[in-house]
Amino acid sequence: MKKNVLIIGAGGVAQVVAHKCAQNCDVLGDIHIASRTVEKCRAIVDSVREKKSLKTEVTLEAHALDAMDVEATKALIEKTRAGIVINVGSAFVNMSVLRACMDTGAAYMDTAIHEDPKKICETPPWYGNYEWKRAQECKERGVTAILGVGFDPGVVNAYARLAKDEYFDKVTAVDIVDINAGSHGKYFATNFDPEINFREFTGVVYSWQNGQWQTNSMFEVGKEYDLPVVGKCKAYMTGHDEVHSLAKHMDGADVRFWMGFGDHYINVFTVLKNLGLLSEQPVKTAEGLEVVPLKVVKAVLPDPSSLAPNYQGKTCIGDFVKGLKDGQEREVFIYNVADHKDAFEEVGSQGISYTAGVPPVAAAMLIASGEWDVKQMVNVEELPPRPFLDILNRIGLPTRIKDADGDRALTFS
Amino acid sequence: MKKNVLIIGAGGVAQVVAHKCAQNCDVLGDIHIASRTVEKCRAIVDSVREKKSLKTEVTLEAHALDAMDVEATKALIEKTRAGIVINVGSAFVNMSVLRACMDTGAAYMDTAIHEDPKKICETPPWYGNYEWKRAQECKERGVTAILGVGFDPGVVNAYARLAKDEYFDKVTAVDIVDINAGSHGKYFATNFDPEINFREFTGVVYSWQNGQWQTNSMFEVGKEYDLPVVGKCKAYMTGHDEVHSLAKHMDGADVRFWMGFGDHYINVFTVLKNLGLLSEQPVKTAEGLEVVPLKVVKAVLPDPSSLAPNYQGKTCIGDFVKGLKDGQEREVFIYNVADHKDAFEEVGSQGISYTAGVPPVAAAMLIASGEWDVKQMVNVEELPPRPFLDILNRIGLPTRIKDADGDRALTFS
Known part of the structure; x- marks a missing residue:
């Protein structure tokens, strides 16, 4: 049973993820939010406290992190004892965060494909350019990585x-x-x-x-x-x-x-x-x-x-x-x-952020319960859909x- | 009788000014072209030579100049013994170039109003914000300054x-x-x-x-x-x-x-x-x-x-x-x-540059001849129009x- 969530990113989607994790922290444990600009993480923490979203009293903390820095990310995963990392930062950091998860054994999730800031990724299938190249290593290490688990993809x-x-x-x-x-x-x-x-x-x-x-x-x-x-x-x-x-x-x-x-x-x-x-x-x-x-x-x-x-x-x-x-x-x-x-x-977020931010929390709950803790890299269609849709049905996306x-x-x- | 022209700027209008000065260099004397990027000035010199625009053999030279630097501009005016400065550089340099002309006694011309890069000049009349504040000093020094002598204004x-x-x-x-x-x-x-x-x-x-x-x-x-x-x-x-x-x-x-x-x-x-x-x-x-x-x-x-x-x-x-x-x-x-x-x-320039670049050359010819060498600051409507339109009629803008x-x-x- 993995627990404790590290959210990477502090935009509108991260705000939704934080609130939804808080509403389900009895299942998920502690909540940590990390991004380059710690003030943005603190604002999310404040919003969660203001709206009294925390279901039970758990640790809720903001951290400054450059998610391109793999060692810093690994250190934060270890320090926070995060079993689940929800990466909703820029699409440029996916591969760095995934690396940190593979090295620490934390489960990895994102909501959009990895991108190289210098190019518009052109060769299909896009996942083949970056993520899927790590599939074998994830399997060998028994690391759960759920790719693209927002609304679309997800x-x-x-x-x-x-x-x-x-x-x-x-x-x-x-x-x-x-x-x-x-x-x-x-x-x-x-x-x-x-x-x-x-x-x-x-x-x-x-x-x-x-x-x-x-x-x-x-x-x-x-x-x-x-x-x-x-x-x-x-x-x-x-x-x-x-x-x-x-x-x-x-x-x-x-x-x-x-x-x-x-x-x-x-x-x-x-x-x-x-x-x-x-x-x-x-x-x-x-x-x-x-x-x-x-x-x-x-x-x-x-x-x-x-x-x-x-x-x-x-x-x-x-x-x-x-x-x-x-x-x-x-x-x-x-x-x-x-x-x-x-x-x-x-x-406190609009509907587009809401539809993108609620699903990774449902997925985190399924990792915490073991149902989706598959110890390999998968896209969402490779997982049984009913448990996921069932939770979404209850937490805001019927x-x-x-x-x-x-x-x-x-x-x- | 003022002679020798210093052209400031090396864009499409400067290209026209250089060619037209060359076609009338028997009246205007030497031609100097100065701008931040000396290569652009050299390209204009090459174009004038290629098209054999020089009516008689005079000095035709390219110079590197930061026209915001008043002392450097004064030094170049003196070195080139320029009696007439045609400023067709950025509208941000007008007041610096005018200062250099007032200090050296060279006649000044431009084709657009002075602008401060940081603001969109808002208070009418626009000339009152910068140029006209120097009118009294021009008169006292006997410096000819013809403002806005392109096509429109001009x-x-x-x-x-x-x-x-x-x-x-x-x-x-x-x-x-x-x-x-x-x-x-x-x-x-x-x-x-x-x-x-x-x-x-x-x-x-x-x-x-x-x-x-x-x-x-x-x-x-x-x-x-x-x-x-x-x-x-x-x-x-x-x-x-x-x-x-x-x-x-x-x-x-x-x-x-x-x-x-x-x-x-x-x-x-x-x-x-x-x-x-x-x-x-x-x-x-x-x-x-x-x-x-x-x-x-x-x-x-x-x-x-x-x-x-x-x-x-x-x-x-x-x-x-x-x-x-x-x-x-x-x-x-x-x-x-x-x-x-x-x-x-x-x-070698399009029509918009042509209509803006030919008129200051006509004005330079009238300064060289003395007809427009009025030893004060003026806008074009303060000068007798027929001599100007007569020259334009002959040199390309009937x-x-x-x-x-x-x-x-x-x-x-």
């Missing part, structure tokens, strides 16, 4: 596995749809780190279709979805982490990811991209200063966590799964709807199913 | 004066219209230094109407003009240097400036401005680097001088002047049409008149 991978297990004999297509129908009231803002957000859309769009990787450009393939609660929304085929693992684990089914974008977002994005302002490659100003344009765009945009207090509306994220059951073609939509305002009231039989909650015995 | 000021002298008993309104109907074939680019270009449009739009300053915001007031050669164009009321001097010198007439903008330019500008990327105030990146967003935008945009080889189409810039003549209301449009391709073939009597060339006896 819960949507569990939805795909649930569909495969319970609704189909053979899955032929998984279309993951992520719609944020909320409004933050700003001219323009990204819902999480702009640097990571834009990097998702500046590269090639990979999808897995007809048994091979297909490439498109961003905003090339659009589709109107009519979804529960949020209604009609325009979504575009986008490159996304989970396409890269599901392509391997869904027995050859097509896997595509669709993200909702308004015309205004697309216009701003297009202007910035065409001007070269989303580039991760440094440029030199007339005065000789070397600077990465994307980092300047990040600096002028609103801090995503500042959006939370005024965020209105809902998100709808889920999987349209097609395939065969008893020789018949069928389609199922497995989804969750989250509300920005509810999220802010409960944990699953619903819509198919020919209607629209209903997923039930647990 | 030639359009002479057009206003010509209208006042020859076409009206009383001028009631001057509407200056600047349309670039050319195309550079890039996604987006500015025609001169992006930093200066954008700074023109991020502040308050000042116009002089009904005997007082009126304020509007950029793109608030638009108007469709139907102009000779370039046809129908949408123009917007814009803040511009010459409004600030003409408001003082046109006996209370309304003075407005209108610049043509396509929808695409406006969209890109609006996105950049609303995001804060056109700000001249530094921001700090997540890594702690202090950087001025506008300087990064400048760094990613095409170098304006790189546009020249593929620039197609024409510019039309002129003054719609309204007023009374013999008790009757009348309107005159005094204008010039320039061609981007012709400009490139003649001097003036045309359109009114109830038709569309014709301005004639000189």
Whole structure:
């Protein structure tokens, strides 16, 4: 039974993770929050105390940590006796934090793929470039590493596995749809780190279709979805982490990811991209200063966590799964709807952070209980989905199913 | 009789100035080009030699100079025995270069108002914030300083004066219209230094109407003009240097400036401005680097001088002047049409640089001849316009008149 959680990162998602760990600290034990800027960790600690989120009295502490520094991370894991590390820091630190976990035996979790700040990772499957190269060593050392266990990737991978297990004999297509129908009231803002957000859309769009990787450009393939609660929304085929693992684990089914974008977002994005302002490659100003344009765009945009207090509306994220059951073609939509305002009231973050931050806590609870303490590296679709969805159902992210039989909650015995 | 010209700056306008000085070096004497980056000056020298622009054999030299350094500028003026300084460097160096001219007795010229890099100059009349504070001292020292003698400001000021002298008993309104109907074939680019270009449009739009300053915001007031050669164009009321001097010198007439903008330019500008990327105030990146967003935008945009080889189409810039003549209301449009391709073939720069760079050379010729060597600080509308327009007519920027009597060339006896 692993216990004591070290949260790495201090943004909007870390805030959610901390609150949810606190609400379940009877299962999880002590909570430690570490990031480069210790003040941001302290603010999260204060928020957890203010909202009285701690279920029982455990240690709750803020730490300064450069998570690129493997030895410092190992030392902190040991000092805090953390059995579980939830990495919700920048996507650039994944491999360093994973290394520290492998060396100390702590369980590792993240919510997004590792990225090299200098490149937009181009070769599919993306996990093959970094994470999966450590799979063998994790197995040898008996270290549990659950990759991409936010909402998407994460819960949507569990939805795909649930569909495969319970609704189909053979899955032929998984279309993951992520719609944020909320409004933050700003001219323009990204819902999480702009640097990571834009990097998702500046590269090639990979999808897995007809048994091979297909490439498109961003905003090339659009589709109107009519979804529960949020209604009609325009979504575009986008490159996304989970396409890269599901392509391997869904027995050859097509896997595509669709993200909702308004015309205004697309216009701003297009202007910035065409001007070269989303580039991760440094440029030199007339005065000789070397600077990465994307980092300047990040600096002028609103801090995503500042959006939370005024965020209105809902998100709808889920999987349209097609395939065969008893020789018949069928389609199922497995989804969750989250509300920005509810999220802010409960944990002080908006809905996007909420959907990303609650799932790793559910996963931590399953590691603590032993059910998901698999002592190897896995993507979420390799794990039994029901225990995970069951906890999510109870701690804030209920699953619903819509198919020919209607629209209903997923039930647990 | 002043002689020998020192050109400060090495951009597209400096290139035009150098070529035109060379074509008239029998009147102007030696030509020196100075800028921070001596290589850029050398490239201009090479271009002048390649195109065999030198009318007679004179000294033609490149120099490295930080024009913010008054003592270094004075030393260069003395070393080169320059009687005339044409400042077409950054608008941030005007006051330093003017100081060097006042101390050495050289005649001073520029083509744009002085700017403090840290602020968007807000209080009208703009010349009153810097240049005009030196007017008394120029007079006492007998130093000739001609402010804003490019096309606009510059030639359009002479057009206003010509209208006042020859076409009206009383001028009631001057509407200056600047349309670039050319195309550079890039996604987006500015025609001169992006930093200066954008700074023109991020502040308050000042116009002089009904005997007082009126304020509007950029793109608030638009108007469709139907102009000779370039046809129908949408123009917007814009803040511009010459409004600030003409408001003082046109006996209370309304003075407005209108610049043509396509929808695409406006969209890109609006996105950049609303995001804060056109700000001249530094921001700090997540890594702690202090950087001025506008300087990064400048760094990613095409170098304006790189546009020249593929620039197609024409510019039309002129003054719609309204007023009374013999008790009757009348309107005159005094204008010039320039061609981007012709400009490139003649001097290796596009049309916008051409229209800005030819006029200061005409003014230099009038200082050399004594006609404009007025031994005080003036704006162009304070000088007799005909000698200036006569030279421009001969060296590449002919003036045309359109009114109830038709569309014709301005004639000189």
